[in-house]
Amino acid sequence: MASQAFKEKPLTWSEIQQFADDVKMNGISHCIRTYKDHKMSRNEPLKWGDEIEYMIVQFDHKNRKVRLSMRGRELFNQLKLGQENSLQTPDALWSVEFASYMLESSPGEPYSGILTSCLEVEANMLNRRKETLKHLDADEMVLTLTTFPRLGCPDFIYPPIIMKDEGSHHITHSLFIPDEAIIDDVRCRINARSLLEVRGRNPAANIPIYKDKNTPSPFLEYFNDPSANQDAMPDHVYLDSTVFGGVRLCSHSLLRHQSTVDTSLILTLGGRHLWIVPMTELMKKKV
Known part of the structure; x- marks a missing residue:
């Protein structure tokens, strides 16, 4: 991912909706135009x-x-x-x-x-x-x-x-990943926030754990967040952000x-x- 400089602030997911159709049509037109320009290329x-x-x-x-x-x-x-x-x-x-x-x-x-x-x-x-x-x-x-x-x-x-609560991280809204973990590139930060906005809530991913003789059974995690406690499954590692x-x-x-x-x-x-x-x-x- 190349670092790019933007003269203007990128739009958020909600802000870009009014331009969504134009963006799609311009993208399709550009793809077709590029294909036509190079479709006869041989022996490059x-x-x-x-x-x-x-x-x-x-x-x-x-x-x-x-x-x-x-x-x-x-x-x-x-x-x-x-x-x-x-x-x-x-x-x-x-x-x-x-x-x-x-x-x-x-x-x-x-x-x-x-x-x-x-x-x-x-x-x-x-x-x-x-x-x-x-x-x-x-x-x-x-x-x-x-x-x-x-x-x-x-x-x-x-x-x-210091990780506090989900609401203190305005980009990731994560209990585990702070906003500072995302590079100070406006495109990356806007994308991370837009993914959350599209979903309407944080994702809930549960990864099965590998048990040994020292692993509690069932393995349970408890968080200072009711929705996280509801989403977390026994004997799983709970992830709450696309940033993972x-x-x-x-x-x-x-x-x-x-x-x-x-x-x-x-x-x-x-x-x-x-x-x-x-x-x-x-x-x-x-x-």
Whole structure:
């Protein structure tokens, strides 16, 4: 998700309803126009790349705690400044992501359709990670886990934020995720609030727990919120916000096929790294 600057304040879900039909028609018209402009394209050079999302964590060795560090914007600014001051083509492009503790990177230039370009992927990923490490504090590290194990638990972010009640967080309306966990990007914050407005209430997701000999049976959670107590199920972990999904990390590939008409390859490979691994290993043996 690239960071974008808006000259005007984005509209909320309720404010945009009067323009909804126009937005839909403009989107459809643009799609048709773009297709017509490129429908006869043939033998265009194949270009592809990847995007990797990182979470920034802070280690408190004295108290044996690991928390999410909300320095995504700060690190992004440092990485972007170094990129702008470089006279060479950068190895990576950087952007902020939905959460304040996230960063996203992609190659500075697309890879080509030559099979040996698969050999560049691993080295470029390593270089991007090394560049990130240069800007971390001594007690920080970047991880590429899908989800932080303690997401939503007490004291899971740094600097610490005291969770009060659902009404004190005007964007997430969550008992577990504070507004500060969302990046200070107006688009992200408007989207999070609009999702809640569309539903009319917070979602109620219940994840089955894995029991061991120390797990109470039944496992029950109690909250200072009547609706949460009603929605929470026994032997489940209760989640109350779409933000739990928005702050998950992922890694995917981007593909521009040689022909805009033959989309089967794009649909098959786009968004997946699965195809890169066997190709990379094959080319290592050939070279």
